[in-house]
Amino acid sequence: MQAPDYQAETAQCVFIGRMLGRVTDKWTVLIVRVLGRGPCRFNALRREVGEISQKVLASTLRDLEENGLVSRTVTPVNPPQVEYALTDLGRDFLRPIRGLAEWVLENAALIEAARAEYAARAST
Amino acid sequence: MQAPDYQAETAQCVFIGRMLGRVTDKWTVLIVRVLGRGPCRFNALRREVGEISQKVLASTLRDLEENGLVSRTVTPVNPPQVEYALTDLGRDFLRPIRGLAEWVLENAALIEAARAEYAARAST
DNA sequence: CGGGATCCTTATCGATACTG
DNA sequence: CAGTATCGATAAGGATCCCG
Numbered sequence: 563m564q565a566p567d568y569q570a571e572t573a574q575c576v577f578i579g580r581m582l583g584r585v586t587d588k589w590t591v592l593i594v595r596v597l598g599r600g601p602c603r604f605n606a607l608r609r610e611v612g613e614i615s616q617k618v619l620a621s622t623l624r625d626l627e628e629n630g631l632v633s634r635t636v637t638p639v640n641p642p643q644v645e646y647a648l649t650d651l652g653r654d655f656l657r658p659i660r661g662l663a664e665w666v667l668e669n670a671a672l673i674e675a676a677r678a679e680y681a682a683r684a685s686t
Numbered sequence: 687m688q689a690p691d692y693q694a695e696t697a698q699c700v701f702i703g704r705m706l707g708r709v710t711d712k713w714t715v716l717i718v719r720v721l722g723r724g725p726c727r728f729n730a731l732r733r734e735v736g737e738i739s740q741k742v743l744a745s746t747l748r749d750l751e752e753n754g755l756v757s758r759t760v761t762p763v764n765p766p767q768v769e770y771a772l773t774d775l776g777r778d779f780l781r782p783i784r785g786l787a788e789w790v791l792e793n794a795a796l797i798e799a800a801r802a803e804y805a806a807r808a809s810t
Numbered sequence: 811c812g813g814g815a816t817c818c819t820t821a822t823c824g825a826t827a828c829t830g
Numbered sequence: 831c832a833g834t835a836t837c838g839a840t841a842a843g844g845a846t847c848c849c850g
Binding site for chain 3: 603605616617619640644
C-alpha cells in the first residue's frame with residue numbers, strides 16, 4: 563500500500579519532469595550561468611557560450627524568457643541592441659542549479675569510476 | 687577581464703550540462719523517484735512509472751546503471767528476475783534532485799504566471 | 811546586430827515482433 | 831519475465847540565406 567496522494571505525487575513529478583526538461587537541456591545551464599555574471603547581448607552571449615548555433619540560442623532564450631527566467635530588453639537604435647538578463651526568478655533559480663552543479667562536481671570522480679567499471683564489464 | 691580559470695569553469699559547466707542532460711530526461715526523474723521508495727523489478731517499475739515503452743525504460747535504466755546511480759541484480763531463476771535499486775550514489779543524488787524539485791514546486795505559480803503573461807504578449 | 815524562414819541531417823520515441 | 835532487434839514517425843539540431 564502506498565500513501566493516498568501517490569497519484570497526485572506522480573502528477574507533480576510529471577510536472578517537475580517537464581520543468582526540468584525545459585530547464586536542463588544542453589544549453590540552458592550554460593546560458594544561465596553566463597547571464598549570472600551580468601546582462602549580455604545576443605552575439606556576445608553566443609561567443610561566451612561557445613559552440614551554439616544562433617537558431618538554438620534564439621530558441622533557448624525564448625524558452626527562458628517564456629518561463630520568466632530571463633528578460634529581453636530591446637533598445638531601438640541602429641544597429642539594434644538587445645540585452646538579455648536574468649530576472650529575479652532567474653537569479654533565484656541559480657541556487658538549485660548550483661546545488662546540482664556542486665553535487666555533480668563533488669561526485670564526478672565516482673561517476674567516472676562507475677562509467678569506467680561499466681565499460682570494463684561490458685567489454686569483458 | 688575575467689577570472690583566469692574561466693575556461694576551466696566553462697569546461698566544468700559543459701561537463702555539468704552533459705550530466706544534467708543524462709539525468710534530467712523525461713523519465714529519469716520519475717524512475718529515480720520510484721526507486722527511491724525501494725528496489726523494483728523491470729515490469730513492476732514499468733507499471734509504476736506509467737506510460738513508458740520497455741525500450742525507453744530499458745535504455746534509461748542502462749544509462750542510470752552506467753552512471754552508477756542504479757544497480758541491476760539478476761537472479762538466475764525461472765522465470766528470470768532482475769531487481770533494480772538505487773546505489774548509495776543514487777540515493778545521494780536524490781538530495782539535489784529534491785532541491786530542484788522543491789524549487790520548481792515553490793515557484794510553479796510564478797513560472798505559470800510568466801508563461802501566461804508571455805502568451806498574452808505574444809497574442810497581442 | 812538580432813533574429814526569422816528554410817532545408818537538411820540526426821538523434822529519440824514508440825510500436826511491434828522475437829528470444830532465452 | 832526481461833529484455834534485444836528492427837522499423838517508421840517525429841522532434842531536435844545545425845547550416846545557410848535573408849531582412850529590418
